Structures are given as structure tokens and as C-alpha cells.
Amino acid sequence: MRTIILKSASSYLLPVLLLFSVFILLRGHYLPGGGFVGGLVAAIAFVLDAFSNGLDKTKSVLKFHPGFLMPLGLLIAFFSGISPIIFTDMPLMTGLWAENPIPVIGYIGSALFFDLGVYLVVIGASLTIIFTISESA
């Protein structure tokens, strides 16, 4: 859509929304949120941008093709799932946790990486879907 108003509004919203999405992701283990909703928020931010600035612009803004985020995210989730098999003698998906919590994020553990994988996959998948539709619409 060719409207300056939307365009400039969204260019300010985009980074803030991305920040918010990470926020939602990180707090998921303690409060409502998590990788899925976080990923959706991020995806929505980009979709918004695509609506206002056009798809090509949004694509050039994104460092990665969204299609690449899907396997990447799944790979992260996959590795966090099988890391107990590789590094310890525990069954898959066993939580591996750092001894002490770190600030902001809390305990660092494989579950967090898992959620990060979810986050990336959701961004990748949602964007792939929506971008594809927009392109062929």
C-alpha cells in the first residue's frame, strides 16, 4: 500500500516489535510467552513492514531468507534435544542446566535453546508462508 503514514510508522515499529518479541521469548519459562508467541510477534513485525514498504524492501532488510530460519531453528531445537545424548548419558530432551542463573535470562539451559529454535522456526515458517502468498498474490 502506498501510504507514507503507514510506511514511516512501521519503520519505527519494526525494531521495537522485534525487541518485544525477544522479550516475550526469554520470559516464557517464567511468565506467559515463549518461543511460539515471540516468534509470531517477530513475524508479524516483518509482515507489517512488508505491508507498508513492499515485500522486496522487507526482504532486503532481513539478513536471512526466512526459509533459512526454518532449518536453522529446527537444527537448534534438534541439537538442544539430542545434546544430552551426545554430551551425557541421558535420554534425549533431558534438560541440561548451567549451575547458576545469569541475570536477565535466569537459568541457562537446553530448554532455552530449544525455545530459541522454536522462535526461529516460527518466524521462518510464518514469513515464508506470508511472503510466498504476497508474492504470488
Added chain:
Amino acid sequence: MTDILVYITSGLGAVFVLLAAIGTLRMPDQYLRISVNTKAATLGVGLLLTAAALFFLETSVTTRVIAVIIFIFITAPVGAHLIGRTSYFIGNALWGKSVTDDLKDKYNKITHELKGHEEKKENEDETKSKS
């Protein structure tokens, strides 16, 4: 003290929201409805959120409330603008008692390009002649 503020903000907020709702129901055309609802609701919800911030009085809550309010204040008018112009595209007529429609025939039907230049000149002329 904060209790009273909570009463006031939440009460006002609710009233504005109610007004927006009634307005949306009553107003005779799309543009008026958009007009009424955007502000009343934005103000109303802003007040309601403020009430929450006042109630909790925690920085984390307050900052979050501010974030939401700012967000709403940015997005609501943009949304109104978008849906308003769309309404014009799809040919929703103005209320019968409307006095003027400067947008008439300004949109290119195919490209949706919006003319403005001639209008501006006209206006400038008027302004000049006035001063």
C-alpha cells in the same frame, strides 16, 4: 491516594470506551464512526491502562503500560487512516448532511494515485488573496 486515582482513571476510561461504543453504534457514516471510535477508545483504554499502572505502582508494570499506551497511540491513528481511505476506495458514501468532499475524483481508479497539487495551488491562491 492512588486508590482515588485508580477510581478516576478507570472510571473515565470506561466512560470513554462506552462513548466510543455508543458512537460507533450511532454515527451515521463510516468516516464518523472511525473518527469517534479511534480517539475515544484510545483515550479510554489509555486511561484504563494507566489505572493498572497506578494500581500496581511497580516500575516494570509502569514501563510496560507506557509501552502499550505508546504503541496504541501510534497504531490506532495509522489504522484509522488506513481503513478510512479504504472506505473511500470501496465507495462508501459520506453522510447525507456532509458539507464538503474534497477527495471527490482525486483518486486514480486504477493506480490509486492521489492527486493533490491543483488543490494546493487553489488553496495557496486563496490564502494569498486573504492576506
Added chain:
Amino acid sequence: MKTKFLSNILLTLIWVFLTGEYNLNNFLFGFVLSFVILWILSGVEDQGKLKYFKIVPRVISFIFFFIWELTKANIQVAYEVITPKFNMKPGIVALPLDAKTDLEITLLANLITLTPGTLALDVSSDRSVLYVHGMYVEDRKEFVEDIKQGFEKRLLEILR
């Protein structure tokens, strides 16, 4: 480069607000996070050129002006909504623009929209005209002047 850094700091602050944890660790984390986001988004042009010190007092006065307008107009609209008869004289008015940049136009349009009784419908493709829907367009010149002298002028003072 400078604006990037400022945006980075700004985002970091937003992060700190959002999380509500005001400490160095969180600040650093937010900084890194914002940096990453900005890096990913490096295509986005920065339009904001912030000149903090001049702007702050004007912003404050503007906010008060805006709240005043908001309240005034809200009462008017409230009255309109509640009373059984409609006294409005609505219409779409072309508002010639002095605002030039995207940011200026956008802010102006948003403020107009947020003020009850007026709704910024669209900007002409050459950015010369803002079409505004008003509830009370008794005199269109007055209507135009109100906005131009009120919102637009004050806004441009802040932004330029």
C-alpha cells in the same frame, strides 16, 4: 553511524523499560540485543535526527497542548454521541501541507486523527495535501487554519 548508535541506545532503553530491571547487566544485554536487531535490519533508513536539548521543552509544551485539544474535542464528541440529535457538519477537507518529511507528515496525521472530530484520511501522492475528515466543518478555511496554526506549526517547531 551516529544515528545508528543513537537508535541502538534508544532501543536498549526501551528494552530496559520493558523488562523493568534497571541494572548494568540488563543494559548490556539490551545493548547487544538491539545491536543484533539493528544489524539484521541494517537496510532500514534512519530518518530521525534528534537534537535533544532544543526539543525537550517544546515537546513538553506540545504534549500539554495536545492533551488540552484531546480533552476539548472529546467532550464535544461525547456530547454529540450522547445527545439524540446530530449537530455535526462533516466533510472531507484538503489540507495543504507544510510538513515535508515522512516523519512530519505521519506525526501530523496521527495527531489530527487522535484529536476527536478529525480524521486524517490520506496524503496526496505528491505529499502536498493531507485530506482530513472533520466532524465540524462549518467554515473550511477556519478548519484548515486551526490545524495549520495549531498542530502543524507546533509540530514543525519541534521537528525542525
Added chain:
Amino acid sequence: MEIILAIITGVLYASGVYMIMRRSMVKLILGIILLGNGVNLLIFLLGRITKGEPPIIDSAEKVLEGVYADPVPQALILTAIVISFGLQAFAIILVKRTYKVLKTDDLDQLNTTDEDS
């Protein structure tokens, strides 16, 4: 309370099923969405509902005590929602593509595959 939600669930199932039996592909998808919502509500309801006690441990506590909502159905529904989203997204595109190729939204025009050839 539960009785009303049960009735609404029933309505969602009925509407969903009714919609997927229409001829329009768009209605089919709307039906799928309604049905999906109905199923989520059913799981939610049968997991027993609790007002205002989300299964989140207070920041000061280490275990969840007292009255709290059963987190399991919530987790299940979350998973189901996401999965349904994937399926619905795909279905919507399928409809689009089908329309593009067959130039119809009418499901009744889609019966050549059942004819013997």
C-alpha cells in the same frame, strides 16, 4: 458455567461440521477453523476450568500450591493450535491454488477424481 461452555462447544462443533458440508471452499476452511476452536474448548473444558489461577509459580515460590488450573490441557491446546495453524495456512493456500487452476470455489465441481477412468 460449564454448562454454558458445553453448549457453546456443541455450537462450535455443529457450526464447524455444518460449514464443512457446504459447497464453497471458503466455507470449508471457516468450518475447519470453527471445528478446531470447538475441539480446543472441549479439551479445555474437560480438563476442568479454574478461574483466575494460571499455572504459573509465583516469583517468590518454588512450587505451585493451592488452587491452580491444570496446565496439561493448556499445553495440549497450545500444541494443537499451532498445528492447526499450519494446517489451516496450508489449506487456505490449497484453496487459492485450486481456485487458480480450476477456476471455481465450488467443491461440487471437484469430483472428477472419483469417476472411474
Added chain:
Amino acid sequence: MLGAVLLGLLFSFFLVFAGSYFKGRLAVLSSLVPISLFVYFLTYIPDIAQGEIIYENYEWIPSFGVNLSFTLDGLALLFALMITGVGSLVFLYTSAYLKNHKYLDRFYGYLSLFMAAMLGLVLSDNLMSLFIFWELTSISSFYLIGFNNDKADSRKSALIALGITGIGGLLLLGGAVLLGDVAGTYRISEMLAMRDVISDSPHYLLILLLIFGAAFTKSAQFPFHFWLPGAMKAPTPVSTYLHSATMVKAGVYLLFRMSPVLSGGDIWHTILIAVGAITMVYSAIHIIFRTDLKGILAYSTISALGILVFLIGIGTQAALIAAAVFIVVHALYKASLFLITGIIDHETGTRDVTQLSGLRKVLMPVAIAGFIAALISGGVPPTLGFIGKDLIYESTLHYADSAILLTGLAIITKILLFYGGFVAGVKPFMGKLPEKFSKLHLPSPLMWVPPLIMTLAGIVFGVFPGLIESAFAKPIAMTQAINYEEFHLKLWHGFTTILGLSAITITAGTVLYFTIKPKHSLENFIAKFDVVAPKDLLIKLSEGFALFSRFWTNSFQTGYLRHYLSIIVGFLTLLLGYLIFSDFSLNIDVSTLADLTIYEISILIMLLLGVLYVVFTKSRLAAVAATGVVGLSFSLLFLFYSAPDLAMTQFSVDTLTVILFVLVLYKLPKYLKLSDSKLRIKHRILSISFGTLITLLILRVLNEPKNTEISEYYADYAYKLAHGKNIVNVILVDFRGIDTMIEISVLIVAALGVFGLLKLRLKTRDKK
């Protein structure tokens, strides 16, 4: 014996790969396989004549009790020699008959496969392995009947034959399984000891019916006989080998083999006698109306098979001996007649008996063979046929109360068979040679020597019945008859009733031969009755069945999605309705309604109306917007009922769905009012019933107590062990992390699908 069976199998496999060498002149070498087997089995005669029974056992699939257990007794030896003996001659004959045929190697492949299967069948002591070989004969005969597979007729006959024998096979499997279960073993030799157990079993009748079904279809008993004349489409060697000498006798063999095990009840005798008698008379009468040589032979074969079943039904030692001897007799003369018919067909190009005469002038040795064969068939002394016929009369004459009836039927049959034998074996050679046949000359000896050998054997065995007696008749009587008594086969019994009956038979047959000439008018006359003949009835039945199949399939598989869905929903509604109302009770706790707050109520109203709006709105876009309302209501509802994560997710997902919809919708046409109102009302009733049942179901489940062990565990350990406080999230990423991993995979696949669906354009040439 395993080796004997395997030899044929291996040879046929060998031909698949080395077949090209066995065409042309080398083809005759194939005959070495049956010949060597024939010789091999001949060597067993002394042992068997001594009363020995030879067993061989190889473990195969003990879990099923299916093992390769072979037994060689008199009955098996009789069949084995017949199979390999006739087989040898047919193999030789074929090398000339199908000389230069493109697919001669395949033909030999099928033939030796068939021979192996048949050998396996008669040698098996295990009912299951017997069944396996039984099926193998059906399959190999399918290939043999359909050998000329470029002809639609051949293909059809092969199909019909396979269909009928296929039913039989399945019945046999059923019978075998049941019998094995009742007897506790699949070994026939062990079943003998269980004879009483079996006949006392409640399943006895079922077993009999199943076994009979198998035997009657395979051995072409009325009313399943019709596939046999059809199978005559096959090349002559096939007709000779399968449809006279061996395969069709598999059913008879089965009855023969099982008779000591199963003949305990009256029902055994009654059914077999009845079916055998009907078959033998019915098809013998048919002979009169046929003009095609192969048709005549086919019906006379069916009749002969009827006689055998009839004899086994009588079941006395005399009858069994008669059957054994008649098997040999029939093999000798019928195989010869088929081969002779083949020669005639091969040379003259016709099998129409009204067109054929005087062929003795050009095909003398064949005429001799034909004449002898007719004598054997007519039971004229001193052929073995005479002995066979006498034995038949002897057994009917001594059968209980119905001796006269049975003997009468036997005589009528034998008279007609006499007639048939002479029409097929003598008539073509008598009279004047038509001009068009005068240039014919004798084909390769490979073709005419085999029938001559067989017919001569018929005379030799007639003159020296001791050969048959010691090699087969006695051993068979010893194993198959319930109480063995000493006996002797003789050509001359002195002037007895039986001799009188023989004289009547031969005289009447001769009279018939000279009075009734085969005529097309007769054939046309009988064709009028085809409408009620089993074959036509079956064809009608199968056409009807095809029609019904089409109706049944099309009435379900309509192609209309909503039809499928309505059936499925209807089915589910029926089941749920039945169960819910089978013990209906409803305890509604109305008191909880008091807790309802205004915000809940307004949201519920919004939800309800939103849903109804989605359903009833005429605007597609409005419907989509309404799903947004529904999503919002849901989200708030989840929030009120303690599920904030759900609230967020539900709302984001719903909005995203709406966006997708919106992006896609603008290319779609407007809603059309498509379905008719009647259907709509039907669907509404269905949907409402379904929804009501779901509501009732929920209310009933809510009355049950719920186990909270799992959620309590999570509440206790989510933080302590999994370091998270939002338990829902902990479940998602830890307790049930696998779910989530797959869930995101679903998303990925959906995205890949969307991408492919919209981006992939197949060029026309790539389509598939």
C-alpha cells in the same frame, strides 16, 4: 519325492532364463524331465505293491504346522505315474504340435510348473502343502488356458477357470484350516486316527461343505462344470493334460484321499452320490448335442468325473477299486482322444465332427488309435475299459437300497459315453474322405505315437489286469477302504448280471452311434436352454454383481466432499447417540451459573453470536472478520480461565489466519448460494444433532471425578527440576518437548508446502 517336485519347478525357472535354447529342435529335450520322473516313480511299484507306504518330511513352517510332508502310497503312485506318464507323452506331442511357436519355451515352462504342482499335490501328506500345490495348479493352468493371450476368448476362459477354481481354493483353505484345527494336525496320515473326533465335531458339516466345494469346482461337478468346456480354448496339449488326465482329477483325488478321514457320516455319501450322479448323467446327455470334437470330449470328461465322484460317494471297497481303475481307463482313452482331436485339428483345421470323415485314408495310425480309444471308452473287451465298467456296475449293484436306481443311472451314462467315444474316436475316420482333405499326410510321429502308446496300454492292462491290481488297486484298497477284503481283478467273471448289463450297454451304445448323427440343429436346440444353464446364470449373476458393484461404489463414492462428510458425521452421530442414550442421565449443576460475571456473559454472547454470524453471513469477508471476533472472545475466555499463554497464542494465530485469508480471498469469487434448501435442512439437522451430542458428552464427562496426579507432579517439580515457573511453558519445552519439536516441524512442512504450492509450476511436458 521333494526332488521330484522340485525338478519341475526348477526346470520352469530355468526356462525363464534359458528359454531361448529350448525352442525349435531342442524342444523335444524338455520331455526328458517327465520321462525321467515317470521312470523314477515306476521304480517304486514293487515296494508299493508290497503294501509299503513311503513318507518323507521336511520342516518348513512349523508355526503353522505347514511342512513338506510327502507320502507315496498306492493312490499317490497311481496319480504320480499318470501325471508323469501322460505328461511325458504330452511333452513329446507338444514339441511337434507347437513346433516353431514363438513362445514354446514359455509353454514348457508353464507345463512343467503345472506338472510339479500336480505331483506335489498328490504326494502331499500335509493338507496345507496339498493346498499350496492345489493353488499352484490353478495358477499354472491359468497361464496355460490363456496361452494364446492375444485372443480375447482365451483370456476370458482363463479368467473364468481361475475364478471358479479360485473359489474352490479358498474353500479348501477354509476346510483345511478347520480340519487341521479339529484334528490337531494337518497331516492326513495322522488325521486317520482322528476319524471319529472329526465326524463328531460340530464343525463336521462345515468341513465337508468346504472340502466338497473345493473338489466340485476343481473337478467340474454340476453346477460348477461349465468352466471346463470353456477351458477347451487352450491348446490341445493343455486340454489333454489338464482337463482330462490330471488337474480336473485333483478334486477327485482330494475326495479319494480324504474319504477314509471324512466318510464317517451319511452326509458324505448322500451328497457325493447325488452330485456325482447328476453330473454324470447331465453332461453325458450333453454329448449328444455337440458337434465340436473338443466339446464332446469335454462333456464326456465331466461325465467321467461325475462317475468318479459318484463312486467315491458309494465308498465301498468295490466302488473305490472301480474308481481307481476307472481313473486309469479314463486317462488312457480320454488323453488319447484329445491328442487325436489335436492331430485332426492341426491337420484339417477343423474340429467340427459333421465336417470330418474318411480320415483313416490319410491318417491311418491315428485312426487305429482312435478306434482303440473308442473301444476302451465303450468298455468293450478285452480292454481295461471293460473291466472298469464292470467294476462300476458291481459297486452300484451292491449299494444298499438304491442299487437299482444307481445302476440305472450308471448304465445310461455308460451308454452315452460309449456313443461319445465312438463319435470322437471313430466317426472322423469312417466314410468318404472329402476332397479338401485328400492332400493331407501323416504328421510327425511325435504326435501320433503318444495316443497309440496309450491306447495300446489300455489293451495290455485289459489283458493283464494283474498289473493294475498289484500296482494300484490293492494298495489303494488297503489304504483307502475302511475294511479291506481280498479281491482280484479279472477280465472274465463268467455269465453274471454284470455281463448282461455290459452287453446292454454296448448294444445300446452301438445303436445310438448309428442312429444319432451329430448335427448342428441339435447343437442349436440345446443352446436354447443356455438361459437356464449354470454358465449363463453365473454370467448373468456376475453382470448383475458388476452392476451392483457400480451402484454400491457410486452411491458412496459420489465425488462430493460434503456427501462423504455427511456420511462420516452421520455415522459418528449414530454411534454417539446410541451410546449416550443407552443409559441416559444428566446431572447439571446449575449452581455454578451463579458465578457467572457480566464480562463472562458478554464474551460468551459475543462468542456465540460471532460463531452464528460466521455460519449465516452472506459475505465472505464478513465471515472472516467474524472469525476474528470469535478468536478475540476465545482469547479473553482463556485469559479469564487461567490460560494466559493460550490467550496470547490463540489470538495471534487467529489473526494470522485472518491475514492469510485476506491475502488469498481477493481472488476468489463471491459466495454463491449453492446447495439446495432440502440438503441444507438435512445438514442442519445432522449438525445440530452432532453438536447436541457433543454437549451432552461433555456434561457427562464433567460429572466424573478427575485424576490430578500428573498436574500435581508438574506443579511440584516444574521449578525444582525443570527450572521454570510458567508450567505451561515448562511442559512445552521440557516435560513434553517432543510434542513441540514435532509441532514446529509441522509448521515447517506447512511452510514448505505453501511455498511449493504457489511457486512450483510444472511445465506441461514434465507433467506426471
Added chain:
Amino acid sequence: MNVHDFLYYIILPILSISSLLVFVRFFKGPSIVDRVVALDLLITIGIGIIAIYSILSNKPTFLDISLVLALIAFLGTVAFAYYLEKRNKND
């Protein structure tokens, strides 16, 4: 009357009634624009309800949900506008 009661017995009912009123507009239409506007307003009211509800249940974290709601509501409006414009163009 304490804050709780005030919010519970006065504010929430007002908001609920408001949402129903808006819903009526949603029903009436007549233009799709009306419905989109109504939906948007419904969500906005929803945010208000969540704000009050978070006070009542003493769970400030619910406010985050309101942010998600606000964000997504906006996107919905944008999408509808996009759609309507595009459809209009193609006609």
C-alpha cells in the same frame, strides 16, 4: 466500596456492555469497513478489559497480553485495508 468492587461491579460491566454495543455494529455492518472498525474497537476494549482484569486478579503479567493484542489488532486492520484496496484495484 473498595477498588476491587468498583472495578468489578462498575467498570467491567461498562466495558462489557460497550463491547456488546460494538458487536451490534459489527452485526449491522453494513459495509465491511464497519465490521473491521468494530473488530478493531472490540480488541481495543479487550485490552481495557485485560487491564482491569489484571488488577482484579493481581497478575500484572497479563498486561503483556494486551500488548500482543494491540499489535495484532493493528496488523489485522492493515491486512483488511490491504485486501480491500487490492480487491478494489482488481475490479
Added chain:
Amino acid sequence: MTNDIIILPLVVHLFFSILLMFFWNKVNFQKIVSVVGNAVALGVAIWVFIFVYNNGTYIVESGNWSAPFGIVFVGDMLAVTLVLLTAIAGFAVSIFSTISVIKARLRFGYFSVFHFLLLGLNGAFLTGDIFNLYVWFEIIIISSFVLISIGGEKNQLEGAVKYFALNFFASMIFLTALGVLYGLVGTLNMADISLKIAEVENRTLVEISAVLFLVGFGIKSAIFPLYFWLPASYHTPPSAVSAIFAGLLTKVGVYALIRVFALIYGGDSFLTILLLTLAILTIFSGGVGAIIQNNIKKVFMYFIICHIGFMIGGLALYTEIAMAGVIFYLIHDIIIKTNLFLMSGLIYRIKTTTNMKKLGGLYANYPKLSLLMAIPLFSLIGIPPLSGYWPKISLFLASFNAEEYWLFGALVFGSLITLIVIAKLWSEVFWKDQPQLDFPKKFIYFNQLRFGQKFTFIFPVAFLTFVTLYIGFGAEHIQQLSQRIATELMNNELYINAVLKQ
């Protein structure tokens, strides 16, 4: 590693699907990697099979949470057998795909989705958690949706829409069942459900949940009257896809029915009658459907339905013998149905059609290939001693013992129809002379292919045929396995004790 041995097949497939996504555009690389991946999966499956065969039921508790609190994977004999069969079929189909699926499809993630599909199947077989089963089902159906519709033209899309709608509905019913079950017992672990459901007093509700499962799984496994989507959709995608669908997709529904009914609802009399009736009608409908078809793919399609009826019938009888029959049939069916569709793909490549009326002369042109194809066809019929024959012994016996003569009749009917229709097919496709065909231009015919390409076409068929022959001639091994599985199924306390470590 051995601690997690049971889930290695899952790890392998997930790994390869991720890997393949990273190399999105490199078609040749994808081909090689996918075949290698399937070979690895086959190796792993064999290893897992042998491991469980020797050591008995093996449990992996994901996240180290003991049952019933986490998701457990249960490698009992049934599960690992199916994993092995999946690996065999997957291996064959992946090779076949490299040559038969067009490049354009391969470029759009075909192999990746294919691995996801296999992942889903393996997961469904291995999981011990009912909700997790749902999730695996969903990855299966989304993958199959994608495979069926990508690059879809008219027919594929038509088929896909129906396939989608009905399978989605099935999933919803499955979830409904799950909700009811959770509402009754508050647990999702199947072993735990089995224990706790015995304590539920309201048996009607238990039966209702069973009926819901029956319908949910029944749609997926295509039983009467829920099978409609199958004939409409399975014949439309490329043969390699149809093959994996035919071999495994409906079977996973059957598997779920077996698992759930053996573990949770075993022996309920209402269900027995219901299943029995449905089985008979399924056999019947599949049979009469097959008779009237002219397209060989459709013929095979209806046979899928018909033969599902065999298995459901056996399940309904619910005796050890019957179960052994069902398992044997399942083993046979997976391999054979996969092969049949590969064969139809091969026939298509040779003749450009799968319509029997247009086909002909295959035997004359390709005698050895025809004989190779005859083996699976005969096995399908159940010509002894080929693979389809053996389970019939158990099924017949079980139906006699239960005095269910209608079922026996249906089994005979189904077998007979199979025999007649396949014989007809043979006669039409292989025997009949080739009718005039209007050959599409630019079509690459089988005989124009290079040797290596021909080999790639034929190898999977030959490989599966070899497996079929083994099942037939090595029936002793298969029967012992089936009996062992049947025993495990009929004594569900073995499973429960293994999972809950009681």
C-alpha cells in the same frame, strides 16, 4: 547411544530432513543424501529391531522424566517391526523417487518432506503417549498433504482438497477422543491410561471415547464408511508418493487402532460387534470398488480398503491367533502395497498410462519384468506360499473359532475378488495386445533410459519383491514374530509394566 537406541530412527530422519532443507536447490545432492539417509535409517532400523528382538521391550524416557510424566518411547516388538518395515519401504521409495519424481518437485523440498513423513511414521509407531501420537499423526498428514499437492494440477488438487478435509476432520475427532479420555483419567501415557481407565465407573463414556478413536483412526485407515477420501486422492500424486501412502499411511491408522484397542479397550463387546461389522463392510466395499475400476492405480486403491478390512476383522476377533494373523497381514501388506504403486509408476513410465483399457502387451515386450511384477501381484492375491497367503490361515482359523462365519465369508469374498481382479488386470495389462496409444511428445520412455536409470527404476521393485518373497518363503520367521507380537498385545500388562516400571 544405546540408551536412546529406540529413538535413533527418529533422530536420523529429523537430521536428514534438516540437512536437506539447508541444501534446498541442489537436486542431485538431495537425491544422494536422501538415499544415504534412508540407507542409514534402514541400518538403524535393523539394529533397533535386533536389539529389541534380543532384549525385549525397551523404553526411552524423553527428558529423563519417568512415565507417566514425560513422553516415553516404547520399543516393543510391534513398534520396532513397523519401524523396520517403514525403513524398508522408505529406502525403496527414496531410490525410486530419485528417478521417477520430476526435478521441479525435487527442487521444492520433496525429499525433506519425505523424511518428515517417515519421521512421523516412526514416531507414531514408537511413542507411548497418546497426545504425542496425535502430534506424530499431524506431521504425517501435513507431509502427505504437501507431497500430494505440490506441483498439483487439476486432479491432484481435487484429491488433495478432499484428502485434507477428511483427514483434518479425523484429527479433530481424534483430539475430541483425547479430550474425553483426559477428562476421564487425567493422563496421556497410554500404559497409564490403560491402568486408570479400568477404574472409571461409567463404562459408557469409555465406550464413547473408544468410538471416537475408532472414527478418528478409522478415517485415516480408510475403513467403511470412512474411506471416501482414499480412492479420490491416492492415485493422483506421483507413484513414489502413492507408494509410500499406500504402504504406510493407512497402516499407521491400523496400527493406532491395534495399539489403542489392544492396550486400552481390549475385548469390549460393543466394540467387537462394531469392528466386526465395519470390517465386513470394508472388505465388501473395497472389493466391489476394485471390480469396476479400469485404472490400475485405482484398483490397487480399493484393494487397500478391502485388505484393511481383513486386518480390522482380525482385530475385532481379538484372539491371539487373530492378532497374529493381523500382524502378519500388516507386515505383508506394507511391503506389497508399496511395491504395487512403484510398479504402477514403472508401468506408467513404460506405457504413459495406467488405464487398463489403454494398456497391453507388457508381457510380450518385457517378459522378465512382467514375471518380476507377477510375484507381488500373486502375493497380493495370496497364492501360496507367497506372503499374502499365510496370514489368511490365522484369520480363517480365528474366525472359525469365534464362529464368525460372516467374517469368514467376507475374507473369502475379499480374497476371491482380489484373485479375479488381479487376474483380469494381468490379462488386460500383460496379455492383451497393446492397443493404439497416442503417445505424448517429448515423453522419455523407459526403453530410452540409460542402463543406470533403468536399474534405478527396477531396483526398488525388485528389492521389495525380494522382501515379499522372503515373507512368503520365510513365513516361519514372520509367523514367529507375529505370534510374539500377538502375545505381547494380548497380554498388555507386559507393555504396562515395561513402561511404568512396575
